[in-house]
Amino acid sequence: MTTAAAPTDLLYSQAEEELRSAVRALLADRCDAKGVLDRAETGRPHDPALWHTLAARIGAAGLLVPEKLGGQGASHREAAVVLEELGRAVAPVPYLTSSVLATEILLGCDTAEAAPLLRELASGSTVCVPAVPLTLAPGAPLPAPVQDFGGGVLTGTVTSVADAVAADVLLVLADTGLYAVPATAVRLTPRIPLDLTRPLATITLEAAAGTRLADAGTARAAIAGALLSGAGLLASEQLGLAEWCLTETVGHVRGRHQFNRPVGSFQALKHRLARLWLDVASARAAARAAADALAAEAPDAPLTVAVAQAYCSGVAVRAAEECVQLHGGIGMTWEHPAHLYLKRAKADSLALGTAGHHRGLVADFAELPAP
Amino acid sequence: MTTTTADHLLARVRDLLAAHPPAGTDRTAFLRARFDAGLAWVHYPEGLGGLGAPRSLQAVVDAELEAAGAPDNDPRRIGIGLGMAAPTILAYGTDEQKRRFLRPLWVGEEVWCQLFSEPGAGSDLAALGTRAVRESGSGDWIVDGQKVWTSSAHTARWAILIARTDPGLPKHRGITYFLCDMHAPGVEVRPLRQITGEAEFNEVFLTGVRIPDSHRLGAVGEGWAVARTTLMNERVSIGGMRIPREGGMIAPVAAAWRDRPELRTHALHQRLLELWVEAEVARLTGERLRQQLVAGQPGPEGSGMKLTFARLNQEISGLEVELLAEEGLLYDDWTMRRPDGVDFTGREAGYRYLRAKGNSIEGGTSEILLNIVAERVLGLPPEPRDDKDLAWKDLSR
Numbered sequence: 001m002t003t004a005a006a007p008t009d010l011l012y013s014q015a016e017e018e019l020r021s022a023v024r025a026l027l028a029d030r031c032d033a034k035g036v037l038d039r040a041e042t043g044r045p046h047d048p049a050l051w052h053t054l055a056a057r058i059g060a061a062g063l064l065v066p067e068k069l070g071g072q073g074a075s076h077r078e079a080a081v082v083l084e085e086l087g088r089a090v091a092p093v094p095y096l097t098s099s100v101l102a103t104e105i106l107l108g109c110d111t112a113e114a115a116p117l118l119r120e121l122a123s124g125s126t127v128c129v130p131a132v133p134l135t136l137a138p139g140a141p142l143p144a145p146v147q148d149f150g151g152g153v154l155t156g157t158v159t160s161v162a163d164a165v166a167a168d169v170l171l172v173l174a175d176t177g178l179y180a181v182p183a184t185a186v187r188l189t190p191r192i193p194l195d196l197t198r199p200l201a202t203i204t205l206e207a208a209a210g211t212r213l214a215d216a217g218t219a220r221a222a223i224a225g226a227l228l229s230g231a232g233l234l235a236s237e238q239l240g241l242a243e244w245c246l247t248e249t250v251g252h253v254r255g256r257h258q259f260n261r262p263v264g265s266f267q268a269l270k271h272r273l274a275r276l277w278l279d280v281a282s283a284r285a286a287a288r289a290a291a292d293a294l295a296a297e298a299p300d301a302p303l304t305v306a307v308a309q310a311y312c313s314g315v316a317v318r319a320a321e322e323c324v325q326l327h328g329g330i331g332m333t334w335e336h337p338a339h340l341y342l343k344r345a346k347a348d349s350l351a352l353g354t355a356g357h358h359r360g361l362v363a364d365f366a367e368l369p370a371p
Numbered sequence: 372m373t374t375t376t377a378d379h380l381l382a383r384v385r386d387l388l389a390a391h392p393p394a395g396t397d398r399t400a401f402l403r404a405r406f407d408a409g410l411a412w413v414h415y416p417e418g419l420g421g422l423g424a425p426r427s428l429q430a431v432v433d434a435e436l437e438a439a440g441a442p443d444n445d446p447r448r449i450g451i452g453l454g455m456a457a458p459t460i461l462a463y464g465t466d467e468q469k470r471r472f473l474r475p476l477w478v479g480e481e482v483w484c485q486l487f488s489e490p491g492a493g494s495d496l497a498a499l500g501t502r503a504v505r506e507s508g509s510g511d512w513i514v515d516g517q518k519v520w521t522s523s524a525h526t527a528r529w530a531i532l533i534a535r536t537d538p539g540l541p542k543h544r545g546i547t548y549f550l551c552d553m554h555a556p557g558v559e560v561r562p563l564r565q566i567t568g569e570a571e572f573n574e575v576f577l578t579g580v581r582i583p584d585s586h587r588l589g590a591v592g593e594g595w596a597v598a599r600t601t602l603m604n605e606r607v608s609i610g611g612m613r614i615p616r617e618g619g620m621i622a623p624v625a626a627a628w629r630d631r632p633e634l635r636t637h638a639l640h641q642r643l644l645e646l647w648v649e650a651e652v653a654r655l656t657g658e659r660l661r662q663q664l665v666a667g668q669p670g671p672e673g674s675g676m677k678l679t680f681a682r683l684n685q686e687i688s689g690l691e692v693e694l695l696a697e698e699g700l701l702y703d704d705w706t707m708r709r710p711d712g713v714d715f716t717g718r719e720a721g722y723r724y725l726r727a728k729g730n731s732i733e734g735g736t737s738e739i740l741l742n743i744v745a746e747r748v749l750g751l752p753p754e755p756r757d758d759k760d761l762a763w764k765d766l767s768r
Contacts, residue, residue: 008655008658009662010655010658010659010662011659011662011663011666011668250749250750250751253751254750254751254752261752261755262751262752264745264751264752265751265752265753265754265755266754267742267754269751270741270742270745270746270749270751271738271741271742271745273745273749273751274678274741274742274744274745274748274749275678275741277675277744277748277749278675278678278679278744281656281670281672281675282652282653282655282656282679283652284656284659285652285655285656285658285659286652286655286656288655288659289655307648307651307652310644310645310648311648311649311652359641359644359645359648360644362644362647362648363640363644366617366625366647367629368625368628368629368640368643368644368647369632369635370635370637370640371632371635371636371637371640
């Protein structure tokens with residue numbers, strides 16, 4: 001049976017609100033929707049200068065890294081707040097991949113070889129992404145490792161690697177362990193992504209040389225732990241995204257007049273937006289619970305994360321779809337940013353496990369077995 | 372303003388238990404003593420059942436008394452008094468009214484009901500037509516009209532009542548709020564049988580009912596503002612229950628799923644998991660709301676909890692009937708009964724399914740609550756309306 005829930009703090013602390021303000025101010029200044037779209041159209045969505053400020057000056061990249069390794073020694077709660085803001089701005093920065101997933105893998109390895117790389121990640125000077133498909137979910141079997149033909153010379157292919165185009169280093173799971181492989185040592189084939197703000201690539205290793213960081217067993221456990229954290233924190237990105245869609249849509253229907261009335265005065269629209277607000281308020285509780293459970297290493301963290309992912313994925317997609325619909329024709333245009341949010345929301349609903357996958361995990365944790 | 376700490380309250384609880392050991396004390400006597408010790412609702416003023424302490428400390432007191440085996444005041448049975456009448460009397464009552472009514476209300480010696488809704492004024496509550504006319508000599512009010520959906524009217528000693536005192540004013544301005552003696556001549560209570568078969572609600576007919584002016588709450592013509600205090604508290608009390616993980620309506624469905632593998636199908640499994648997740652998220656949302664209240668940052672989420680629980684209760688209880696297969700075709704008992712209190716999760720699956728249909732109607736329909744969220748939380752413009760400046764007597768009915 002499910003265990004009694006540990007005391008959970010679902011609010012935001014003063015420090016978290018200050019961090020939010022700093023990130024939000026930076027993004028308001030340097031990450032407007034038009035700029036995001038312009039860069040996405042060039043095929044190079046990342047903005048290295050924005051990343052440097054976020055990662056190094058605000059210190060967001062090192063939130064999960066202990067101070068002795070050059071990080072902030074903060075927790076998943078703070079990282080979740082950063083992700084809320086990044087979701088609100090559909091910011092094209094490798095935060096989820098480098099500062100959450102790769103960082104958690106390296107922390108999970110806990111080896112002397114991983115420490116120097118962690119320091120570089122924490123400072124934001126190096127971007128490191130795990131060479132796994134973005135759809136890889138916690139609780140799912142890991143994909144077949146690439147092959148080590150001896151001495152860390154790796155051969156194999158990994159598809160749908162997010163943010164690989166921005167990476168300096170890739171974390172590659174081989175049959176003999178986990179390797180740090182310089183991006184220059186692999187062949188990288190960019191794919192055309194549904195979500196323009198989180199680019200995908202196929203990575204081909206042809207006798208690529210890497211540095212071994214951990215043995216295979218340690219690496220697999222570390223990746224499983226990182227996927228759990230990533231899925232839990234993705235809920236906060238989805239929350240921020242949904243919140244932006246709701247706010248933007250409410251603003252639009254208040255100002256837009258049809259039939260000699262603001263369209264927001266029609267009950268059919270008011271009820272849809274009130275329901276969406278309820279969903280967003282609920283998503284906030286679910287996402288906060290996941291972040292807090294991860295930070296506290298609560299025994300029920302896997303269940304809380306699965307609940308948050310099963311719920312928040314759908315809310316983000318619905319919010320973005322409502323945003324497009326309730327903007328009418330404007331919502332279908334390229335120049336209005338609604339499509340960037342819809343594309344991110346839909347891609348996020350596949351990332352780190354679909355809602356259906358996470359409901360399956362809930363079935364396991366809550367002992368509600370399939371027939 | 373008194374500042375009272377948890378330690379101070381716990382000391383008072385120990386004094387109360389020492390002076391009135393629960394084992395050897397009459398239930399009513401114990402509850403009266405608890406009220407007089409200021410431990411009934413600690414955030415109320417001294418002398419009125421409280422100590423002016425932070426509301427959050429009530430949980431500390433309740434836990435300590437429960438652990439000592441002290442009797443409780445059966446809040447389910449007297450929920451309307453506790454949740455609606457008391458906060459309104461506290462906010463608008465005279466000192467005399469507060470002293471007279473609050474203690475027997477809290478102890479449960481006097482049950483309260485609410486005479487608001489009428490056959491022609493449900494969601495449009497301010498359209499009500501029950502009249503109260505002031506008698507020139509005595510100054511008493513004479514009330515005539517009909518109320519409906521009145522829970523507990525058959526057990527109630529007192530009622531909160533809104534009636535029209537000036538039909539020449541627009542509908543929100545001609546209403547006055549009264550405390551009505553349910554034993555007064557001219558009050559007739561008739562059971563109103565509902566879809567579950569039982570009669571939890573009543574119709575109340577008021578014919579020449581005399582109410583002294585000392586039982587008026589708030590100023591003449593200001594009844595709508597007073598009623599809004601009542602309604603706000605009603606919604607808070609409906610959405611504010613604390614439930615454990617897998618508590619509430621999802622519990623019996625999950626139990627049936629685990630205990631009876633022969634009932635399982637893949638389609639039902641998907642729906643069960645979706646609703647289990649939603650129930651867990653609703654629990655967390657309620658918990659977050661409580662944490663906000665304790666931290667002194669009340670959020671607007673409270674307006675939404677009733678909507679969420681109404682929808683979830685209906686979907687979950689509907690799933691339960693389907694899960695039970697052949698048993699779902701059966702009902703436990705159609706006998707007409709008049710229960711003392713409301714039990715949403717009681718009895719069997721068919722009852723839960725039917726009773727849950729009321730969750731989106733009672734205490735404000737979901738449609739009205741969605742309007743409230745849209746207008747007050749999201750700031751969306753109101754719908755155009757033409758009843759605001761017209762005299763009530765000139766409105767179409």
